[in-house]
Amino acid sequence: MDGVTATGVRASARIVARADGRGATVLPVLDGEGPLALRRVRSAGTEARVMVVGAMSGPLGGDRFTLAARVEEGARLHVGSAAATIALPGQAKGEARYDVTLDVADGAELHWLPEQLISADGSDLHVATRAELGAGARLVLREEQVLGRVGEPSGRLTSRLTVRVAGRTVLDQELACGPGAPGGWDGPAVLSGHRAVGQLVVVRPEFEAHPVPARVLGEYAALVPLTGPAALVSAVAPDALRLRRLLDELLAQLG
């Protein structure tokens, strides 16, 4: 961390996961700080597990967070977070930025399953998640946004998710909500009053030849095949709990 300045906090974290050649995954790089502190937690089988434990609140207005994970060939990494991330208004003017870069090599696997991102009243955050996968890489990535803490209006939140497999972009989506977002974001075409919205991307090489069939769950969630070896679950829900239930249910249907 470069420290707290008038322009906000700058913090970065880096994870590198590597196969140790004996069937397990080691973490030669596990660097985090302040709001992006990292902890290695007990592994399950051949995968390494990391938990992001925010040791400060934020991101606040003006903050710049970057989080990068690289999973090398044959390695398996699971990343979760200890609690939801809450975007809050800050002393510093301007939006906060949170950039996540995920790099998964051919034959590697990443489960990126952080808790929700909550956009508190008055906050202004721009999140960009970019996953770059090799041809035979596997990925499960979950992203959930909650607009406002209980009973409060949403902050301003812009969230872009880009997934590339073998150099080809299979998914590129941006959602903008809250005060100052382009019109209609809470209207009948986009969110229609729902306060939780989420996506779950699953990349598996076998989806290239056998794409998942599209499936709708209830009125507000769908599992769809993307162009390429990937599938997407998208859902909107009244709250975080019901959103998680929808995403989990459709993920379970993938087997």
Add this chain to the structure above:
Amino acid sequence: MSRAALLVLADGRFPAGGHAHSGGAEAAVRAGRITDAATLAEFCRGRLHTAGLVAGALAAAAALGTDPGELDAAADARTPSPALRGVARRLGRQLLRAARTTWPSPELDALAAAFPKGAHQPVVLGLAARAAGLGPADAAHCALYESVSGPATATVRLLSLDPFDATGVLARLAPELDRVADAAVEAARRAAAEGVDALPAGSAPLLEVMAEAHAAWPVRLFAS
């Protein structure tokens, strides 16, 4: 540029099959989310800034001469719903057939050869605009206007909404549409310099989810 050519391309009677599509309005009416002119306006505004902006930028980029294959792949990545990808390609094929007869051009012939099953409609629209001697701003305006006029016209039939009210919704959106068209052209110019990843990627989760549900209805008035 020819202003008259723009009118021909943007005319709802241009034989490109768009009248059979509601742009998600049929599903939204059935779900009780579009009930009157005010909710139609909010629906159209949401579409304008998401799917509309993406379509406008794709059309503008195609009109500028950006590689249609790359634009088509960018459209796929920005359209997670396979039902909507299918609709975009069917509409693209129909538009291409009409455009090749109206404004014959080697670029349109090459597009037809490269995409026998149809390219995404906004990409075809941009190349058709180019063949008609129009520019990127014209292409963006056409795509954006289509993104809201389709739902407005469909809602007149679905809800028996007064056609004057529906037209009023479109007229009141016009200044906003002009601004989004400017943003679409700016993004298209950026994409020409930096690559297609610079194109906007606005998404409307309900439109995507509802399109999948709508495609499975046994009986429906509109194809999408």
